[in-house]
Amino acid sequence: MSCGNPTVESDALMPRRKKYDKTRQCVRCKLSTGNVVIRYAVYCKECFFPLITHKFRRSLEPSVNERPQGPRRTALKPAGNLLVGFSGGLGSTVLLDLVHRCYVSMDQSTMPSDGGKQHPRHEKIWKRVSVCYVEIAGAFPGMQDSSPDVETLIAQHDGVDLISLRIQDAFDPAWWQRVAGRPALSDLDFDLTTEGTSPLTLLLSYPYGRHTELHLIFNPSSSSTPLEKLQAYLASLPTATAVHSTIQNLIRLLLLHTALQTQSSHLVLGTSLTSLAMSLISGVSQGRGFNLKEEMQEEWVPSVPDPAEDVSSITTRRRYVRVIRPLRDVGRKECTLWTWWTGLRVVAAVRPPWVGARQDIGTLTHDFITGLERDYPSTVSTIVRTCAKVAPKGEVSGLCLLCARPVQHGIQEWKSRISIRTRDVPDAGEQSSAQVPAPLAPHLCYACHTTLTSKSSRPPPALYPEISRSSVAPAPVWVLSFMTDREMFQTSRMNEQDQRNTLKDFLLED
C-alpha cells in the first residue's frame, strides 16, 4: 500500500481544480467563447457589461422607493436626491460610471429590455445627482492631494455636481454651520461669547490619573485650525488600527451630513464584494459585529433638524438617508475589467505613506482576502452571504456619539464582568455641585470605545513626529449635536459669573 507521498509518487497529488466549471462557452449567451471567469462561471465580453449592470440595478433599485416594492414592480420615485460617495478608488470609479450611464446620460444599452421603451423606468429617476469626495491627504503628511484629479474626472461627467470636502471638515464649525444651518454651540444655549473670548470646544478626555474612563469636557477653543484639530485627534489614538477605522468613520459621517445638505435620500458607495468582505471581517475583528447589517446597508435618521424645513408646517416629511452599496455583488476583478474595457482611469490609488498604515487590522485583512480571492474565489462571496444571514443578539441602546450606529445594550456591564480593574472613587467633596458632563463610554458603541482605549503592545510609529500624544483631543463637531439630542445636559440660564465658576475645573490653561 502506498503512503501517497507526492515526492515519490507523482500521481499522489490531488489534481488542481479547474478555474472554471464545464466549458469555455459563455454561460449567459451560450454562443460565444468566454473572456472572463467570475467565480467559476464563464462570460463573454458582450455579456459581461449587461451582467454587471443588472447586478448594480438589482442591488440599488429595490431600495429606491420609501416603501419596499411588492411583487408588482412600480415606478421608482425616491424621496430625495442621490449622493454618490466617491473615494477615487476602483469601486467608486465603476459606481460613478454606472450611475451616470443608468440615471444621468440614460445610456440605452443599460436599460432593461422588458416593459418597452415608453416604460416609466426609462425616465430620469433622480432630480439631482451629486458626487461627494473627501480628501484625506491632510491626515497623512506627505500624501498627495488628489482633489484636482478628482475635479477633472467629475467635470467629464455632465449632469452631476461635485462637493469636495476635506477630512478635517469634521472639526470645522464653519462646515457644520453650512450643514446644520446654525452653530453647534447654540444647541446647548450656552452663551459665553463675550468680547475677547471665543466659543467653547468639546474635548475628548482619555483616562489618566484618577480618571479611569473617557469623558467629554469643555475648553475655550484656541486658534487651532480644523487640520490641527484633526491631527491632534488622530495623534491621540492608541493604535494604527484605530487611525484607519477612525478615518473611515469620519468619512462616513461627512458623507451622511452632506447627503442631508443636498436633500438626498440615498447615499451610494462603491464598495465592491471584495471590499465589503474585507470591511466585514476587519469590523468583526474590532468589535463591530453588532453592526454587521449596517455595514452592508443602513438607514440613518438624522437628529440634525433640516435648515430648510418649514417649522410651521403641520406635516413634516420623515427625513432619512439610505446607505446602499450597489456593487456588493460585484467583485474587484469584475470592477477592474469594467474600468479596463471602458477605458476609465482610477485617480486615487495611492496608499498613505505612513509605515503604521501597513500594520493595522484593515491592511492585514486586505492581504488575507486578496489571497483568498485568487486561490478560493467563492469564499469571498461566502463571507458576505454569511454575514447577511447573521442576526446579532441584544437590544439597541441609542446611537453611538462617534459613528452614529446602534449601540448594543449592556456593553459596559459586560466589560466590567470580564475584566479586572481598579477604580478610584473620587471623594464626595471633590465633586462640584454644578452639572458635570456624563461619562462618554455609555454613549459609545463597543467598537468605538475599543478604538479609543485599546492599547497595542507594539505602538505604531508616530503619525506626526512633531505632535506628542495628549490625554485630551478635540471631538468631531457632530458629537455636541448628538449629545444635546439625548439631553445629556440640562440647560438652564446662568449668569456669567456662575457659568465661569461651574466650568473653572474643566478649563485647561493655554
Added chain:
Amino acid sequence: MGSQSIPTVSVKVEFGGGLELLFANQRTHRVALLARLPSPASGTAGPSNDGQSDVAVAAAAAGRPADVAYLIHWLRDNLLTERPELFVEGETVRPGILVLVNDTDWELEGEGDYVLKEGDEIVFISTLHGG
C-alpha cells in the same frame, strides 16, 4: 555550415492599475523572447543561474516553449525597475494582479502554462485600488 536564425516570439505587454510605475512608468512594451529555450550543452556541471529565476533556469534546461510563467520572470529580471515583490510572489504574479491574454482571462487559457504565440497581447492589471 550556415548560421541558423534563432526563432523568437514577439509579444506586446501592457501594464495597468498602477503597475506601470514599476516598469519605468511605461504602459506598453514590446518584448521578444526565445520561442523555444535551448537545453544546456552536455558536459556542463549544471545550470548556471546568472541572476535568472528557477523557473527560467528550469525552462532553459527542459527546452520548454516560452510560456506566460517564463514571461513573468523575464519581465521581473529584465524590465522591472523597482519593488519586485509588488509584481511577483513565488512562481507567479502577486495576488491581486489580473492577467489577460489577448483580452481573455488567463484562467481560461491555462494561466502560466499558456504558450506564447507571435503577436500575442499580454496585459497585467493591478486590482489593488480600493473600493
